[in-house]
Amino acid sequence: MTYNEKLESLYKKTVPLVKPSEIIGLEDAVLLDTRTIEEFKVSHLPSAKFIDYDKFQIKDIQKIPKDAKIIIYCSVGYRSEKIGEQLMKNGYVNVKNLYGGIFQWKNEGFEVINANNQPTDSVHTYNKKWSKWLTNGVKVYD
Numbered sequence: 001m002t003y004n005e006k007l008e009s010l011y012k013k014t015v016p017l018v019k020p021s022e023i024i025g026l027e028d029a030v031l032l033d034t035r036t037i038e039e040f041k042v043s044h045l046p047s048a049k050f051i052d053y054d055k056f057q058i059k060d061i062q063k064i065p066k067d068a069k070i071i072i073y074c075s076v077g078y079r080s081e082k083i084g085e086q087l088m089k090n091g092y093v094n095v096k097n098l099y100g101g102i103f104q105w106k107n108e109g110f111e112v113i114n115a116n117n118q119p120t121d122s123v124h125t126y127n128k129k130w131s132k133w134l135t136n137g138v139k140v141y142d
Contacts, residue, residue: 003107003133007076007100015084018071018096020105029069032061034080035102039124042140043112045073045105053079058090066091073098073105075126076133106137 001009011017023029031048033040040050051060053074064070070092072080080097087095098105106112106123114120122138125131131139 003100006133010076010078011081015081015088015095015097017099019099020108020110023071026069029071030064032070032072034072034074034083039075039126041115042122042124043114043120045102046111046113051083053083056083058086067093070095071098073101075130076101076103103134107135109136
């Protein structure tokens with residue numbers, strides 16, 4: 001199974017998808033990382049805000065305007081799709097899910113930063129099973 005086939009099997013496509021190359025230069029977009037804090041600390045997209053998937057409540061983002069461009073992501077896009085569904089149900093009208101998540105982002109050679117805002121090659125791959133989908137970077141998992 002290829003990575004794209006794996007993603008196709010995971011997505012319900014309830015949230016529009018956007019490819020990494022399509023968000024480069026979108027300075028007005030709000031990036032929301034929906035992984036765990038441990039994953040976020042290893043690396044995340046520059047300017048991303050942490051939104052804890054397991055503890056997410058819509059009030060966590062109440063300061064974001066309902067018409068803001070919001071790009072959500074996680075490791076591969078499964079958890080972020082679930083959060084995206086919640087956002088859309090609560091009136092957010094411009095929500096997109098990053099196709100392939102941070103794995104695809106890093107696989108395509110785009111920069112990620114660590115907890116100190118320094119560029120890094122490390123990506124938390126959730127666990128050993130999922131780490132095979134990260135092909136460009138240092139795999140970190142528990």
